[in-house]
Amino acid sequence: MAMDTKNVIETRGLKKTFLDFWRRPTVEAVKSLDLTVRQGEVFGLLGPNGSGKSTTIKMLLGLLHPTGGELRVLGARPDDMRAKARIGYLPEVSHLHPFLTPRETLRYYASLFGMTRVEAAKRTEELLAMVDLAQASDRAVGRFSKGMARRVGLAQALVNAPELLVLDEPTSGLDPIGCREVKDLVRILAKTGVTVLMTSHLLADVEDVCDRVAILDGGVLRAEGKIAELLRQPDAVRFLIEGLDDEAAESLRLELEARAGRRVRQDYPAMSLETFFLQVVAKEGRARDFALAPFLARPAAGQREGGTCAEA
Ligand SMILES: Nc1ncnc2c1ncn2[C@@H]1O[C@H](COP(=O)(O)OP(=O)(O)OP(=O)(O)O)[C@@H](O)[C@H]1O
Numbered sequence: 345m346a347m348d349t350k351n352v353i354e355t356r357g358l359k360k361t362f363l364d365f366w367r368r369p370t371v372e373a374v375k376s377l378d379l380t381v382r383q384g385e386v387f388g389l390l391g392p393n394g395s396g397k398s399t400t401i402k403m404l405l406g407l408l409h410p411t412g413g414e415l416r417v418l419g420a421r422p423d424d425m426r427a428k429a430r431i432g433y434l435p436e437v438s439h440l441h442p443f444l445t446p447r448e449t450l451r452y453y454a455s456l457f458g459m460t461r462v463e464a465a466k467r468t469e470e471l472l473a474m475v476d477l478a479q480a481s482d483r484a485v486g487r488f489s490k491g492m493a494r495r496v497g498l499a500q501a502l503v504n505a506p507e508l509l510v511l512d513e514p515t516s517g518l519d520p521i522g523c524r525e526v527k528d529l530v531r532i533l534a535k536t537g538v539t540v541l542m543t544s545h546l547l548a549d550v551e552d553v554c555d556r557v558a559i560l561d562g563g564v565l566r567a568e569g570k571i572a573e574l575l576r577q578p579d580a581v582r583f584l585i586e587g588l589d590d591e592a593a594e595s596l597r598l599e600l601e602a603r604a605g606r607r608v609r610q611d612y613p614a615m616s617l618e619t620f621f622l623q624v625v626a627k628e629g630r631a632r633d634f635a636l637a638p639f640l641a642r643p644a645a646g647q648r649e650g651g652t653c654a655e656a
């Protein structure tokens with residue numbers, strides 16, 4: 345099948361076999377993977393531990409060389425530096441320099457993209473405020489909690505205002521407020537035209553935020569599609585009625601049963617534990633309204649001008 349380079353990510357028959365010291369194949373981590381991710385989509389890559397998610401991501405980013413198959417990212421090969429400048433990546437484990445503060449870390453990454461000092465400083469302050477680290481911006485990241493370090497990693501992935509954001513388990517180590525904020529961030533970025541590829545083991549988070557998912561197992565694609573279509577139960581229908589007391593509800597249920605000629609079940613919708621937690625925390629005044637860093641709030645990718653990144 346021909347590759348469609350208009351897609352943000354396109355792989356055909358992508359393979360990765362790891363070799364041992366004597367160049368003998370040890371693990372077939374990814375076996376003939378066909379994936380397509382379109383512009384503006386939030387795409388979830390799911391699968392059990394060791395199923396090949398991180399390996400796939402590393403091949404897309406040019407960090408691992410595929411054993412076989414083809415791939416294009418933003419229309420280019422993964423080793424194309426111009427394409428790399430348009431990608432943001434949060435690795436599964438962030439390798440932050442322990443002696444740098446978040447402010448120094450972000451300014452350093454901004455400088456790698458060839459930004460002026462003024463632009464780098466502006467983006468750094470906006471990102472620190474966005475990930476709620478302004479208070480801790482002068483402490484060394486080596487002493488940060490897991491969730492705080494994750495926030496630095498997330499800010500770092502966004503410093504170049506990427507068109508494609510690749511997040512390997514972005515919510516791992518974050519508290520429910522942090523998880524909610526990451527999900528809000530992803531949805532808001534997608535609205536500005538950013539394409540997001542993410543992995544997560546927290547399926548409720550994936551369900552909340554992704555448009556499409558692929559499920560890998562043993563390096564093989566087992567299922568793929570729009571979440572709404574994959575999860576829909578076509579042979580059942582559910583009504584939601586507000587403000588009925590128990591008696592009225594029961595009489596309506598019996599009436600429906602008589603009309604439909606089949607059993608009608610009734611239940612009471614519950615809020616998610618996440619919603620409940622966030623309500624409780626909001627009452628204590630700890631939750632905050634999430635706001636996108638102003639420099640990221642741009643028109644969709646197709647309408648953008650060149651940007652400030654150096655074409656390395
Ligand atoms: N550098 C490497 N050398 C040898 N084998 C590797 C290497 N990296 C990954 N693997 C193997 O490839 C397989 C897929 O690993 P990968 O990290 O892609 O899984 P994953 O789906 O990201 O899992 P997790 O959910 O635990 O993060 C595993 O069997 C793993 O041991």
Ligand SMILES: [Mg+2]
Pocket residue numbers: 397398399436512
């Ligand atoms: Mg992984």
